[in-house]
Amino acid sequence: MMSSEAARRRYALIQFLTWLPPGLTMAPMVLLMSVRGLDIAQIGLVFAAYSAVIVVMELPTGGLADVIGRRVVLAVAAAVNVVGLVTMALADSVWPFLVASVLKGVARALSSGPAQAWYVDALHAAEGPEADLKPGLAVGATAGAVALTIGALTGGLLPLVARGDALAVPVWAAAGASVVLLVTVLWAMPETRTARGGAVRGARGRVAEVMRDVPATIVDGIRLGLTDRGLGRLLLVSIAAGVMLNGIELLTPGRLAALTGRADTASAAYAVVTALGFAANAAGSLAAPAVARLAGGSVRAAVLATIVVAGAVAALAASAGLNGRVGIVAAGVAYVLIFAGASVAELLRGELIHRRVASGRRATVMSVDSLQLQFGAMLSSVALAPLANAAGTGVAWTAAAVIVLGSALLYVRLPAPRPAFGDPLVERNSVEGHNRA
Structure with missing residues (x-):
């Protein structure tokens, strides 16, 4: 079983790598679209596509993470984000930028919950359901904020020193950071159980079976x-x-x-x-x-x-x-x-x-x-x-x-708060307490 300290360190690392790519692209993104011919209305359309995809996919992807596991979903999110960022770096008209925005929205929806859910599960497994969540959540949030700070400054300064297509350089850097995130997730997020079964499913089950569980x-x-x-x-x-x-x-x-x-x-x-x-x-x-x-x-x-x-x-x-x-x-x-x-x-x-x-x-x-x-x-x-x-x-x-x-x-x-029944750890402790009484 992973120790709570190890889970905290890995969660912080994953949060840092998750938020570094959006930090790197924050400053140059609008300027990149502008210099490649998009007007303000088209840029607004690209941003709207990103938000719309997140709104549509947020709930299904969260349910998917609870069914097939947090690591799988977060790894897929990192891979999709790499494709989206590469598409953005190469885009030269509104349609490729729209495709890139859709892909980034899919990645954002996929990544919105799995890492935090994984950390809470790991902490509960190590210390029980009454473990103090605040220190680990604080470290993770701090790591994400530091990543955004470093990314925003780096993404704003890179075009000043880069040659050639300077505004695309931070986007390429963000794609590289997403590759690092993908590798880190596969290494650093062992799953001891999934939320709906109490243990990781043998081969994640058949796709049809998994997708039937998501709506429920x-x-x-x-x-x-x-x-x-x-x-x-x-x-x-x-x-x-x-x-x-x-x-x-x-x-x-x-x-x-x-x-x-x-x-x-x-x-x-x-x-x-x-x-x-x-x-x-x-x-x-x-x-x-x-x-x-x-x-x-x-x-x-x-x-x-x-x-x-x-x-x-x-x-x-x-x-x-x-x-x-x-x-x-x-x-x-x-x-x-x-x-x-x-x-x-x-x-x-x-x-x-x-x-x-x-x-x-x-x-x-x-x-x-x-x-x-x-x-x-x-x-x-x-x-x-x-x-x-x-x-x-x-x-x-x-x-x-x-x-x-x-x-x-x-x-x-x-x-x-009500007792979180449905969580095997909580149920087990409640039953043990009842038996002792």
Whole structure:
């Protein structure tokens, strides 16, 4: 059996390698499409295709991970991402970029839950169902944030020193990082059991048998979210987070372009501001367990962190009235507070979710959560962008702040978690306790 410390290290490594490719492509992606002839409407179509694929595939892929295993699904995600990134690096018109975006969306949907579900299962196997999830989840979230920070800075600087097709260089680097992820997943993620059977199936079973199990797993995950009021409220928080995150990512580049007056300097400023936010995300993830102790529990700490995020988004909205370097610095400070607070709230919310979900539904519920986040992002694109055009960026960010603040109410009087029956470890401990009584 793998030790909890070994599982924690491997989970952190996998999280780092999972988030390094999107970090590397964050800065050059839009510019690459622009220099290869796509207009803003076509670029928007490419982004919309990515979100649409995730929304459609999120639940089926989560159920698939619960049926055939986390390692298989995450390895396939890495392989698909390699193909998508190579396609993007070579694309020269809208259709190849659309294909690349679809492939990346498939990879994102496949990878949204398996690694975390694998870690929680490994920790429960090593320490039992009452094991403290916070330290390992914090290390994993920190590793992902560090990867995004390094990737964003590297992806923004590589085109300055590369020759030839400079904007494609970070994309090729991201494809290479995905290959490393594929190899690492195959080596570092031994599975001792699957959620629905208690043990890894002999040869994963026949494809037809597996696919028959997926819809049932999905229905179970959705039913759990509807019948467990506490879990349903925790999942709704993700919609507000999606509205907020997409709102600031959608509107900040234009705001910085207005402050700097040039697209290239705006891109550099955005890379720095984003890197600061990701660094704060890493620090917040590490601090989350301590914040929970100081606040007297995970629920109280999540509420306080959510209030901090709402205040920081409101400060970002207020900074829309500033000009020049003062405006850029204000945006950077707001980003630090937003991402630090959001990382604390998200990690503690994840812990609260896991304590309500049995192993057999864990990856599915993680996919439901990711789906909620994407749904919030879609709402943000539909509502906040027109609001910004009509009333200004500051008004749109103020609306996002109000939504985040309102989501803090979902934690108030959160119902106590039910025993996660369906998880063999929990059932075994419950039976043993009953027999001792």
